[in-house]
Amino acid sequence: MRLRLRLFEFEDLPWFPSVIRAGMMDYLRFMISTLGTYRPIAPLLAEGLARTGHSRVLELGAGAGGGTETVLTALRAHGQPAATILLTDLYPQPAAWADIAERTRGAIGFAPAAVNALAVPPELTGFRAIFSAFHHFPPAAAEALLRDAVRAGTGIGVFEGAGKHWVELLLAWTVLPVAQLLLTPFYRPFRLSRLVFTYLIPLIPLCTIWDGSVSLLRMYSTAELLGLARAADPEGRFVWQSGKKRHWWGPEVTYLVGWPATTEK
Template sequence: MKIRWQLFELEDQAWFPHAVRQGMMDVLRFLITALGIYKPVVPLLREALEKTKQTQLVDLCSGAGGGIKQIWQELEKQGSQPYRITLTDKYPNLEAYRFLAEQTKGALTFETQPIDATAVPADMPGFRTVFSAFHHFQPQTATAILADAVRQNQGIGVFEGAGKRWHELLLVWLVFPWLILLITPFIRPFTWSRLFFTYLVPLIPLGTVWDGTVSLLRLYTPAHLHRMVASLDAPNYTWHIGRARHWSGTGVLYLIGYPS
């Protein structure tokens, strides 16, 4: 898929029920972790952290923290020093963040106040990451996220848990609904609302399939990402853009940039 469609995702809509939105994000967090979606890009991220001599990461647009605990675990396993990650979002999912902070004994912390990814406070230094969220933004805003990192001389890594391939749509349509029905009782922290909106009124499965489809159509291709970084005034930055292959046959789109 070379074309990008700017369609709407339900979780982006202010009117969309909060409990359903949170349930959908919890499902994605569980699946991303269980399938190890972002494991293929950990070596690339670790290399960038070594180049910038950073052990502090600032995760932007964290949602429910999908996959970030596993990223931290893999960095700790592959690296030679401890890493700390601060979770941030314009609409912080504090319940999920507290759960992750407890599970990592404080290695994952979080910001309770809304953080705009296009204007990160100067007192929050660290290598920035965006997992599974860059496609939500229109090109002008997405470019502004990169520009803010450049303006503050911070490294940034953008990662999408798909490769924008047609067969990935079949996975979303044919596999995701059954997976959600199977895994929901095992998702933590437990909530009754998640059970209600999965089995009695199945808004979470339906919403996840819709948003998953739209997400694939909204993903930026490597060509799109190359054009974005070319528009930045960043002569001192090194950029790496491409697809990393996942064991399932899907891909992980990535963009990594840091001061040379």
């Protein structure tokens, strides 16, 4: 799919009710974690940590932290036994994050205050990563996000849990909404509001269908990702690579990774 449209997503709107946003994020966290969406990119992330000398992944735009535990486990299996992850977002989700932090005994922590991915506070260090959220940024903002990582001299990985194919859009309209209706009662932590706005007033599934469809249409291709990286790093301070990694059962992850050129062997 080469089409790329700049449509809006409900979760990006400042006035969008937080209870609906949280319900949508809970669904994404459950699905990404259950399916192990980002397991295929663990070697890339592990290499980024090794090349930059970091042991912590600084996750930007973390949402509800979906898949983070899977990523941590995979990282530790790929030569990073001391790896930790710090979750950050412009719209923090401390309730969801606290649950993850407890389960991982603090290996996955979080910053409770809002963090702008375009201007990350210098005290928040680590190899930067953004999962399933880079498409939210229009080109100028996406370039600024990458430029901020270059300016800070830290590595960065951009990962989207799709290959941008029409079949993925079809799944977003058919199979995934049914899965959401069937699985919602099993999300943890339990929230009564999630049931109300899924079954009685189905705002969560309807907004999820819209946002999921728009996410695919807004995704950058691998060539566009490299173009943004080169525009953000005109002096070539970083080494960049972009591509797709396929999960063993079929789905793809689109990625862009970059780290300081001085780390190249």
